[in-house]
Amino acid sequence: MRFRVIEPELNEEDTLSVRTFESLLGRSYGRTQMRVVADSNRSAVSALKAELVNTGLTSLFLMDEEGNDGSKMVVAACLSQLSGRHLVPLGLLTLHLISSYLLSKSIREPLKRVELIEELGVKVVTPLLNNRLQLVDKGSPQASLSPADGKVSVNGLVLDLDVSDLVLLPVLDDGVTRLFLIESSSIRRFATPVQFIDLTSTCQMVRGELDVKTDEIARYYVKSDQILEDVAHSSILLAAEALGCAERLLEMTVEHLMVRETFGKKVASYQAIKHRCSDLLVRIEELRATVLYNSNSKLRCLVSKALAGEVVTHVALEAIQLHGGVGFTWDNDTHLYLRRGKVCDNLVIDSRHARELLSRIL
Amino acid sequence: MREGVVTKDDLEAFRRRFSEWLERNSPDWWPRTIESIHRRIYDDIIPQMRAWQRRLYEEGWLGYGVPERYGGKGGSRLLEFVIHEELAKRSAAPVLNRIGLVTALPILLSHGTDAQRERYVPPILRADEIWCQGFSEPSAGSDLAVLACRGEIKGDSLIISGQKVWSSLAHIADYCLLLCRTGKVEDRHRSITCVILPMKSEGVRVSPIKQITGETEFNQIFLSEVRVPLENVIGELNQGWNIAMMTLNHERLLMCMEMLAKASAAFNRFRGMIEEVGESDKTYWKARAVDLLIDLEKSKALLESMMNLAQRGEVGPETTIMKLSATNAIQRTYLTINEYLGGGATSDADGCDISWFRGMLWSRGRAIAGGTSEVLRNIISERILEMPR
Numbered sequence: 001m002r003f004r005v006i007e008p009e010l011n012e013e014d015t016l017s018v019r020t021f022e023s024l025l026g027r028s029y030g031r032t033q034m035r036v037v038a039d040s041n042r043s044a045v046s047a048l049k050a051e052l053v054n055t056g057l058t059s060l061f062l063m064d065e066e067g068n069d070g071s072k073m074v075v076a077a078c079l080s081q082l083s084g085r086h087l088v089p090l091g092l093l094t095l096h097l098i099s100s101y102l103l104s105k106s107i108r109e110p111l112k113r114v115e116l117i118e119e120l121g122v123k124v125v126t127p128l129l130n131n132r133l134q135l136v137d138k139g140s141p142q143a144s145l146s147p148a149d150g151k152v153s154v155n156g157l158v159l160d161l162d163v164s165d166l167v168l169l170p171v172l173d174d175g176v177t178r179l180f181l182i183e184s185s186s187i188r189r190f191a192t193p194v195q196f197i198d199l200t201s202t203c204q205m206v207r208g209e210l211d212v213k214t215d216e217i218a219r220y221y222v223k224s225d226q227i228l229e230d231v232a233h234s235s236i237l238l239a240a241e242a243l244g245c246a247e248r249l250l251e252m253t254v255e256h257l258m259v260r261e262t263f264g265k266k267v268a269s270y271q272a273i274k275h276r277c278s279d280l281l282v283r284i285e286e287l288r289a290t291v292l293y294n295s296n297s298k299l300r301c302l303v304s305k306a307l308a309g310e311v312v313t314h315v316a317l318e319a320i321q322l323h324g325g326v327g328f329t330w331d332n333d334t335h336l337y338l339r340r341g342k343v344c345d346n347l348v349i350d351s352r353h354a355r356e357l358l359s360r361i362l
Numbered sequence: 363m364r365e366g367v368v369t370k371d372d373l374e375a376f377r378r379r380f381s382e383w384l385e386r387n388s389p390d391w392w393p394r395t396i397e398s399i400h401r402r403i404y405d406d407i408i409p410q411m412r413a414w415q416r417r418l419y420e421e422g423w424l425g426y427g428v429p430e431r432y433g434g435k436g437g438s439r440l441l442e443f444v445i446h447e448e449l450a451k452r453s454a455a456p457v458l459n460r461i462g463l464v465t466a467l468p469i470l471l472s473h474g475t476d477a478q479r480e481r482y483v484p485p486i487l488r489a490d491e492i493w494c495q496g497f498s499e500p501s502a503g504s505d506l507a508v509l510a511c512r513g514e515i516k517g518d519s520l521i522i523s524g525q526k527v528w529s530s531l532a533h534i535a536d537y538c539l540l541l542c543r544t545g546k547v548e549d550r551h552r553s554i555t556c557v558i559l560p561m562k563s564e565g566v567r568v569s570p571i572k573q574i575t576g577e578t579e580f581n582q583i584f585l586s587e588v589r590v591p592l593e594n595v596i597g598e599l600n601q602g603w604n605i606a607m608m609t610l611n612h613e614r615l616l617m618c619m620e621m622l623a624k625a626s627a628a629f630n631r632f633r634g635m636i637e638e639v640g641e642s643d644k645t646y647w648k649a650r651a652v653d654l655l656i657d658l659e660k661s662k663a664l665l666e667s668m669m670n671l672a673q674r675g676e677v678g679p680e681t682t683i684m685k686l687s688a689t690n691a692i693q694r695t696y697l698t699i700n701e702y703l704g705g706g707a708t709s710d711a712d713g714c715d716i717s718w719f720r721g722m723l724w725s726r727g728r729a730i731a732g733g734t735s736e737v738l739r740n741i742i743s744e745r746i747l748e749m750p751r
Contacts, residue, residue: 254747274744278743355652
């Protein structure tokens with residue numbers, strides 16, 4: 001059952017990319033594997049990673065010399081949406097795409113770009129976030145450079161560190177954010193797992209000091225004056241992830257309502273229920289439109305991000321209610337999507353921050 | 363209906379050209395205030411409105427999607443939709459013969475005879491003849507298929523008796539696009555015929571309906587043994603349902619374009635209002651403005667996606683989703699502005715603006731006209747979500 005009303009406008013090559021990922025998920029990361037992952041067995045994630053890097057999709061944002069016209073962002077959004085539908089660990093795809101987008105916008109020298117394409121073609125990069133899951137927060141930065149000894153003190157969270165090869169550090173240096181790219185192995189020793197609401201991703205707390213000069217672990221050292229702009233643009237991918245969750249929730253709900261009977265008829269035949277489901281579809285299609293028709297504008301991306309958290313939470317709570325008692329059980333998937341949705345709502349740039357940025361644009 | 367091909371760039375270039383023209387030529391007799399957004403078409407300005415539509419036509423802004431031999435300009439109908447949208451956005455005088463252009467004309471083109479097209483299409487474009495619509499009845503609104511207005515065949519005529527309701531412009535119309543029952547009621551939509559009713563016929567009486575805004579935009583039409591020649595039937599007898607329904611999605615799309623244009627205009631004024639708020643309240647009202655901005659932007663994005671479908675000629679029942687979204691956007695915009703103005707929108711005393719209250723009342727009608735929100739939810743659940751009836 002699929003209720004997609006609006007379709008993305010993709011060329012043949014991009015359509016093929018999206019289909020490749022979709023069939024990969026169908027083959028290697030179906031519901032059974034996802035439930036196993038939710039029970040903390042991560043073997044399916046490693047297997048998926050190996051297949052994913054083989055597709056070349058992980059270097060999506062770096063292939064384009066001019067650096068990411070709107071069409072690449074639409075392809076990435078379609079991938080993130082599939083990630084949301086299948087509850088792929090966030091660090092494996094969506095956070096990787098966001099990190100590589102930020103790198104591609106910051107690194108302009110052709111040689112370094114080629115190097116990065118080769119690297120990200122086979123490696124997964126995930127960002128260091130602060131404890132509230134924000135990527136850029138000058139108030140409480142997750143990494144800062146000490147001018148005295150050149151050391152970077154790190155205090156933040158990394159999602160899915162087990163499958164990441166590289167970590168992107170947004171380092172606050174004298175009021176400016178600089179991006180460092182380091183090997184994940186160099187910070188694993190500082191990492192301790194924390195409880196995380198999203199059961200299909202993992203979360204590690206990382207706290208320690210990195211000696212970036214002597215260790216030579218930092219490959220890129222780029223100043224990103226407009227990192228907040230780039231973060232705002234790339235946050236559309238989290239809106240897409242939330243969209244994938246929301247559409248899957250509605251499908252599951254309608255499927256359930258078509259089977260369940262009460263007072264002698266299908267629950268799906270009651271008008272009160274039908275109208276609620278219709279309202280959910282309206283909200284999902286509105287979100288889909290902001291994700292796919294964002295004209296690459298900062299305003300639309302922020303609208304999309306702020307809207308996504310609200311929509312996915314609402315749809316998930318309605319899905320739980322419309323599933324009745326079943327929706328309150330662990331074995332039903334609705335809570336897994338609610339968990340992912342709440343993380344998407346708050347991840348990288350939370351709805352509150354997105355709204356604040358919008359009010360500045362007003 | 364097959365659309366002429368038009369790209370997004372074509373539409374935007376056309377919009378810019380018209381917008382520049384309108385800037386210089388918008389008539390000054392039409393009040394460019396919030397009032398005009400929901401103003402009824404007063405009888406005293408009918409001659410100016412006729413002249414305005416004729417001018418739009420003669421300057422080459424109307425008649426898209428209509429073949430040249432009937433006085434049109436060919437091309438895509440969507441170009442004309444852009445005209446309606448721009449007029450709404452700038453609170454400029456609307457096109458008088460809206461029902462003629464948006465509903466009757468496409469039906470005549472697709473199902474009318476050559477004689478009907480030649481006779482009726484050119485005067486519609488020039489506003490020489492105004493049209494109204496006779497679909498809804500007191501006992502057949504959302505469930506239109508049970509309509510009771512009878513059309514008895516006698517010789518070469520239809521003898522029509524019954525009652526129609528919610529007919530905009532009926533008080534000034536020359537023709538009515540009418541649905542009547544030409545078979546058994548049990549056959550529902552299979553015994554409905556679409557016919558051109560001359561409003562000056564004997565037995566036609568029009569009675570205005572006063573709305574909650576205090577204005578009179580709609581009418582009731584009472585039909586008592588009105589004789590209409592059978593040659594006025596559009597398409598075949600008993601095929602009227604499909605004919606009437608074919609324009610529905612396009613009408614809805616246009617309605618949404620205009621609603622969002624008006625909502626955006628109102629929102630821009632609201633942005634101006636809150637600039638003057640004291641610092642202590644500013645954060646709160648800016649946050650409320652962000653809520654509205656999100657409502658508007660999501661709806662505009664949806665409209666862009668629908669226009670995309672329409673450009674390919676694929677617009678269908680998904681316009682129901684669009685309408686629920688646009689209705690929400692415009693209703694919330696007016697409600698928020700009324701909340702902001704407080705007592706300042708309750709009278710026309712000095713410094714107050716009662717038109718925002720009227721605008722809010724008008725916006726309630728958007729959830730009823732063109733399919734109530736409840737019927738739209740039925741359509742979405744049954745046709746898109748495939749839930750049982």
